[in-house]
Amino acid sequence: MTETTPISNASSSQNKPVASTASDPSALASDFETFLKMLTAQARNQDPLEPINSSEYAAQLAQFSMVEQQVRTNETLSELSALLGGPQMSQLSGWIGSEVRALAPAYFDGDPVRVSPPQNDQADSAILVVRNGSGDIVDRQSLPVSHRTAIWNGLDSNGLPMAAGQYSFSVEHYRGVDLLSEESAATYNRVSEAQLERDDVILILEGGQAILAPLVTAVRSGDPQPL
Incomplete structure (x- = not known):
């Protein structure tokens, strides 16, 4: 007869890593995969004469659902962050050399x-x-x-x-x-670098001086101008 891992042990072993890695998308995804494998193995190897308690199994399924939702939420936030950061970096690059x-x-x-x-x-x-x-x-x-x-x-x-x-x-x-x-x-x-700090765009000029973008009163091409 195949030994069955107590449902309470599987549940407690998963609670800790999920709580400690919630802020790390890659670690959270790893916990999600591990949890799914453990849950599947436990259902496959359960003792037919002593089946898993239905209420405890339901609790594990609920926990599984929460981890899955957290992984998907983190993936969505990462995609939104990339979309929002792209235009900002494009705007910053437009200052360089001008x-x-x-x-x-x-x-x-x-x-x-x-x-x-x-x-x-x-x-x-x-x-x-x-x-x-x-x-x-x-x-x-x-x-x-x-x-x-x-x-x-x-x-x-x-x-x-x-x-x-x-x-x-x-x-x-x-x-x-x-x-x-x-x-x-x-x-x-001439602008040699542009930085984004919170809501402020900071321009680093030749020579190292830094100014806020709103202080700029005119912008022109960085090509040499006739004197």
């Missing part, structure tokens, strides 16, 4: 920097002020007050390129000799 305009320092590596000066309708002259990463003023240039774009070539008084690094820009507006205002100027930077 140039964005924002109120942020520009990374200078020898190529001229495009600056978007703020406007002041009451001013009759303007000065572009350039500061290095330490905040020291390294250059001052006169600007026409109507200029929408200024080019900073990054050359010192000897005509040599300044050190590579991050430079910030501001514009002083004058009326006669009176200083009306000094405002930060936006610059263009």
Whole structure:
């Protein structure tokens, strides 16, 4: 006569792994397969003279059904996660290589920097002020007050390129000799990386500075622009 594994032992042995692996889809699927094999073997090898108690067998079937539903739920959630993550990653990749305009320092590596000066309708002259990463003023240039774009070539008084690094820009507006205002100027930077953190898209610019995507006021192709 074939020995029959007590129904209570099979039930208790399955309770533990199901509870401990519920958050792991692959482990949960493995438990599901094991549980099904044990249940089938137990029904096949039961003693005809001492059949399995119907209430305990029904309890095992109910547990089997719960594990099966959990596996299917995890599979569905995985599919939804993939569908939701795909478009987001596609949107992030669209930033890579483009140039964005924002109120942020520009990374200078020898190529001229495009600056978007703020406007002041009451001013009759303007000065572009350039500061290095330490905040020291390294250059001052006169600007026409109507200029929408200024080019900073990054050359010192000897005509040599300044050190590579991050430079910030501001514009002083004058009326006669009176200083009306000094405002930060936006610059263009190339995007080297885009990150998604919760609901925020964070852009990593050349030079390592990071800005939030909503701070971008213009986007253009990363191809070299005519000066």
